[in-house]
Amino acid sequence: MNAPHLILSEPQTVPDTLARILADKYEEVRARSAATPLSEIERQARTADRPRDFVTALCQAVADGRVGLIAEIKRASPSGGLIRDPFEPATLAEDYARAGATCLSVLTDAPYFQGHAEHLKAARAACTLPVLRKDFMVHPWQVFEARAMGADCILIIMAALSDQQAEELEDIARSLDMGVLAEVHDRAELERALGLQTRLIGVNNRNLKTLQTDLATSEELVPLVPADRIPIAESGIRNPSDVRRMADVGARCILVGESLMRQPDVTAAAAELVQAL
Numbered sequence: 001m002n003a004p005h006l007i008l009s010e011p012q013t014v015p016d017t018l019a020r021i022l023a024d025k026y027e028e029v030r031a032r033s034a035a036t037p038l039s040e041i042e043r044q045a046r047t048a049d050r051p052r053d054f055v056t057a058l059c060q061a062v063a064d065g066r067v068g069l070i071a072e073i074k075r076a077s078p079s080g081g082l083i084r085d086p087f088e089p090a091t092l093a094e095d096y097a098r099a100g101a102t103c104l105s106v107l108t109d110a111p112y113f114q115g116h117a118e119h120l121k122a123a124r125a126a127c128t129l130p131v132l133r134k135d136f137m138v139h140p141w142q143v144f145e146a147r148a149m150g151a152d153c154i155l156i157i158m159a160a161l162s163d164q165q166a167e168e169l170e171d172i173a174r175s176l177d178m179g180v181l182a183e184v185h186d187r188a189e190l191e192r193a194l195g196l197q198t199r200l201i202g203v204n205n206r207n208l209k210t211l212q213t214d215l216a217t218s219e220e221l222v223p224l225v226p227a228d229r230i231p232i233a234e235s236g237i238r239n240p241s242d243v244r245r246m247a248d249v250g251a252r253c254i255l256v257g258e259s260l261m262r263q264p265d266v267t268a269a270a271a272e273l274v275q276a277l
């Protein structure tokens with residue numbers, strides 16, 4: 001007699017991956033901000049060395065007719081497991097810079113991606129490229145922390161935040177002269193992202209519930225991005241033909257991680273993507 005009730009309640013008791021990650025992230029911020037209060041992390045952010053201009057670097061690539069490659073440094077992921085081992089962020093940053101990447105993205109989330117602030121610091125110190133802190137931002141404290149560790153841009157995942165939260169994080173990033181990449185997965189999130197000031201709109205091809213990638217997501221959403229914004233196709237891009245597929249619908253900027261991290265020669269693999277058009 002209780003069976004229908006059990007079936008109906010099951011989806012609510014099994015949180016999806018994003019919900020699980022965000023719950024853990026709130027805990028992490030609580031613990032870290034207890035050790036370093038907001039006033040102290042803000043002081044560190046405001047005295048860090050000058051940010052590099054992430055947005056201008058991508059605009060310049062687009063204006064020059066180049067591929068704007070945001071090359072990602074990522075050791076592991078929920079969908080891919082351990083992706084690269086041994087893992088040397090500084091060497092990878094040099095390799096990506098040599099290949100002609102426009103910017104870097106470095107995972108700093110530990111529980112799900114085996115990332116670390118030290119990976120970002122080492123990568124940034126090894127090159128002159130602007131660096132995105134790839135993490136799940138849920139609280140202003142993390143934006144200051146991002147700048148304090150050297151990050152030049154933060155990620156704002158629309159699926160993870162209310163409009164008000166997203167605006168608050170963007171305002172803090174702007175006050176620190178950092179860039180903002182607003183990430184969307186569907187039309188509703190795209191509409192909300194366009195309410196932010198940032199020009200950088202990332203269309204994530206990875207479905208956060210199934211963790212599968214499908215480039216059709218960018219094919220649907222990139223054409224809807226207004227001309228005064230810069231669309232960036234994210235996730236699941238594996239080869240030059242994928243790069244051309246994204247450029248065909250209007251995304252000359254791409255964010256690529258796993259397929260590069262799995263190559264022994266990341267310089268050659270990244271150069272191949274940069275030269276795809």
Ligand SMILES: O=P(O)(O)OC[C@@H](O)[C@@H](O)c1c[nH]c2ccccc12
Pocket residue numbers: 072074134135136183204213234235236237255256257258259
């Ligand atoms: O490794 P891929 O499939 O090339 O994807 C890179 C990047 O888009 C992906 O790491 C990513 C996109 N949005 C995120 C949010 C959090 C963590 C990771 C991500």
